[in-house]
Amino acid sequence: MTVHAIIGGTGLTELTGFALRDSRIVETPYGVPSAEILRGDYAGREVLFLARHGHPHRIPPHQVNYRANLWALKEAGAEAILAVNAVGGIHAAMGSGHFCVPHQLIDYSYGRAHTFFEGELEHVTHVDFSYPYDETLRERLIAALAAEGYAFSGHGVYGCTQGPRLETVAEVVRMERDGCDIVGMTGMPEAVLARELELPYACLALVVNPAAGKSSGVITMAEIEAALAEGIGKARRVIARVLAGQAPS
Ligand code: HPA
Numbered sequence: 001m002t003v004h005a006i007i008g009g010t011g012l013t014e015l016t017g018f019a020l021r022d023s024r025i026v027e028t029p030y031g032v033p034s035a036e037i038l039r040g041d042y043a044g045r046e047v048l049f050l051a052r053h054g055h056p057h058r059i060p061p062h063q064v065n066y067r068a069n070l071w072a073l074k075e076a077g078a079e080a081i082l083a084v085n086a087v088g089g090i091h092a093a094m095g096s097g098h099f100c101v102p103h104q105l106i107d108y109s110y111g112r113a114h115t116f117f118e119g120e121l122e123h124v125t126h127v128d129f130s131y132p133y134d135e136t137l138r139e140r141l142i143a144a145l146a147a148e149g150y151a152f153s154g155h156g157v158y159g160c161t162q163g164p165r166l167e168t169v170a171e172v173v174r175m176e177r178d179g180c181d182i183v184g185m186t187g188m189p190e191a192v193l194a195r196e197l198e199l200p201y202a203c204l205a206l207v208v209n210p211a212a213g214k215s216s217g218v219i220t221m222a223e224i225e226a227a228l229a230e231g232i233g234k235a236r237r238v239i240a241r242v243l244a245g246q247a248p249s
Contacts, residue, residue: 005048005078006239007069009186010086010208011228013051016236018042026072030113031065033072043240048078052186061163061185067113070193080137081194081201082242084235086228087158087184088166088211088219090176096227099152099238100182100205101141105132107188108175109162114189116196125196132191134200137242141204144241150234156181158205160188169213183211204238206231 006015023036038049050069053059073081089095117125138154145152159180161167167175167183175183182205194201208227209219 001045002079003046003048003077004080004082004243005050005073005076006042007073007081007083007190008049008051009084010053010057011232012084012235013053013055013057015042015049015239017240018047018049026075028068028071028075030067030071033068034059034064037072037076039076043244045243047243048073048076062109062112064186065113066189066193067116070190070197070199071116074197074199078199080134081199082137082141082239083187083190083201083203084239085184085186085203085205086208086224087182087205088209089207089214090159090172090183090211091153091156091181093153094156094182094207096207096209096223097151097231098207099145099150099231099234100156100158100207101138101145101152101154102156102158102182102187102203102205103131103133103138104156105158105160105187105191106175106178106180107160109160109185109188111162112189114192116193127192127195129192129195132195133202137200137202140242140245141202141238144238144245147241148234148237150238153181156205158187158203159183161185166219167212172211172213175211182207204235206235
């Protein structure tokens with residue numbers, strides 16, 4: 001059976017119903033991950049869980065040690081990664097509470113440690129990243145969302161900004177012109193680091209606010225928190241269904 005790792009984003013610092021077996025801080029050549037890697041049983045399966053922003057939530061998106069996180073998960077035995085990310089909605093279909101399983105991404109972040117392939121290398125490596133998300137994992141997320149009856153889009157382009165500030169209206173207009181449907185701050189370099197480690201990776205994005213300029217007002221933390229409170233339980237159910245439904249291998 002594949003060991004899945006869940007990377008919990010904003011609002012998902014723990015998995016309710018998770019039966020903990022052990023937890024440990026994994027030291028990596030890249031430093032320590034955001035939090036302890038929890039190993040336990042969820043939905044009848046062995047899973048690993050990592051809170052991307054730490055537990056309690058204290059690490060902003062641009063300061064997450066993505067390399068340590070991915071390395072530690074791989075070392076702990078992860079064979080596939082399901083990432084949960086809170087995002088802003090750009091496309092009209094992406095209202096608060098909507099889920100999106102992106103199929104593509106554009107990276108607008110900068111200055112983040114974004115590769116394992118640096119330093120004293122024997123040869124230069126360029127990983128293929130044409131299709132950043134694993135299609136099988138995506139399909140399983142989509143099937144789980146459909147089975148739960150939640151509003152979702154099975155395609156979408158995730159634009160990853162640097163944060164921690166939210167975007168200007170002009171930036172969102174540009175991102176929309178580029179083809180972005182949702183905007184978040186944590187999708188990269190997480191996705192490419194998973195690819196470099198040959199870990200299948202997919203993202204379950206929960207829209208928690210209309211992106212800048214996509215509503216009549218400004219974005220408030222209160223609206224984000226309300227959408228998270230409403231949506232995170234649903235995200236947990238989707239993840240549980242994906243895990244429970246996996247075919248034995
Ligand atoms: N922009 C970037 N990241 C986000 C947003 C947003 O509007 N909402 C939640 N994460």
